Amino acid sequence: MNKLLQVTHLVKNFGGLNAVADVSMHLDNNELVALIGPNGAGKTTLFNLLTGVIPATSGSIVLSGDHGTYPLNGKRAYKIADMGLSRTFQNIRLFKNLSVLDNVLIAMTSKFKEGFIPTIFRFPSYYKTEQQLVEEAQKLLAIFELEKDTDVLAKNLPYGTQRRLEIVRALATKPQILFLDEPAAGMNPEETANLTELILKVQHQFHITILLIEHDMSLVMSLAQRIYVLDHGSLLAQGTPDEIKTNPAVIKAYLGEEA
Numbered sequence: 001m002n003k004l005l006q007v008t009h010l011v012k013n014f015g016g017l018n019a020v021a022d023v024s025m026h027l028d029n030n031e032l033v034a035l036i037g038p039n040g041a042g043k044t045t046l047f048n049l050l051t052g053v054i055p056a057t058s059g060s061i062v063l064s065g066d067h068g069t070y071p072l073n074g075k076r077a078y079k080i081a082d083m084g085l086s087r088t089f090q091n092i093r094l095f096k097n098l099s100v101l102d103n104v105l106i107a108m109t110s111k112f113k114e115g116f117i118p119t120i121f122r123f124p125s126y127y128k129t130e131q132q133l134v135e136e137a138q139k140l141l142a143i144f145e146l147e148k149d150t151d152v153l154a155k156n157l158p159y160g161t162q163r164r165l166e167i168v169r170a171l172a173t174k175p176q177i178l179f180l181d182e183p184a185a186g187m188n189p190e191e192t193a194n195l196t197e198l199i200l201k202v203q204h205q206f207h208i209t210i211l212l213i214e215h216d217m218s219l220v221m222s223l224a225q226r227i228y229v230l231d232h233g234s235l236l237a238q239g240t241p242d243e244i245k246t247n248p249a250v251i252k253a254y255l256g257e258e259a
Ligand SMILES: Nc1ncnc2c1ncn2[C@@H]1O[C@H](COP(=O)(O)OP(=O)(O)OP(=O)(O)O)[C@@H](O)[C@H]1O
Pocket: 014, 017, 019, 037, 038, 039, 040, 041, 042, 043, 044, 045, 046
C-alpha cells in the first residue's frame, strides 16, 4: 500500500549550508509522528519544504490519495493547503485584531463554495452557508474549550490559548495531514498536559495524520507512535519512543559527548 506521504532524498541547501540533507521519511494514515532534534537540526526547514513554504533543492515529496499519487514538489503553499496539508507555525500567526470566531471563519473560507452573485446580493443560500460555517466553527472551538471566547480579540487571549486557536485554525481547513510546529512552546506544564490530551482527541476524532515538532520530551514520548530524529540536517534515528529513548546516538546528540 502507498504511504500517505512519502519523502525521498529531500535536500535543502542555503548557500553552502545543508539545512536538510538527503532525508527520506514517510507518514501513514492516521499516524501521530514526532520530528525531534537539537536546535538548528533542520526541523522547521523540513516542515517548510513539506508545506510548500520554500522549494526543495532536490528530492521528492509525494502525497497518495484515493485516486492516485500527487507530487508536491514545486507546488505553492496555498495549493498544498488545498490538497489537505495544514500547519501551525513556531511563532503564532493569528489575526490579532479579529475575534476568535473570525479567525476560524477566515481559515474556513477556502471551503466556502457559495458563488459570487449570491454572496454579493446576499441571497438566502448565502446566509445558510454562512450560518453553517459559524456552527461548524463553534463546534471546533468547543472541542478546544474556546466556545466562551468566540467574541474575544485574538490578541487578548492568554498565550497558551492563542496556541490552541492556531490549531483550531489549521483544523478548520479539514486537513488530511496536520503539521504542528512546537505546539507546546511557551506553555506551562498544566497547559502542556491539557494540549497533549487535545492532540490525541483531535487525531482520533478527525482521523487525521499528525506530524509534530516538539522540544518537550514528555509530550513527544506520550503522544508519538513513531519518532524521527534530525541532526545537522540528516536523519540520525527513527523508531518508537522506547527505541529512541535508549538510542545511544540520540542521547549523544542531545546531551553531548559526555553522555
Ligand atoms: N532562510 C534561511 N537562510 C539561511 N539559513 C537558514 C534559513 N532557514 C534556516 N536556516 C539554517 O538552517 C539550519 C536549520 O534551521 P531550522 O530552523 O530548520 O532548524 P530547527 O531544527 O527547526 O531549529 P530550532 O529547534 O531551533 O527551531 C540552521 O543552521 C539555520 O540557521
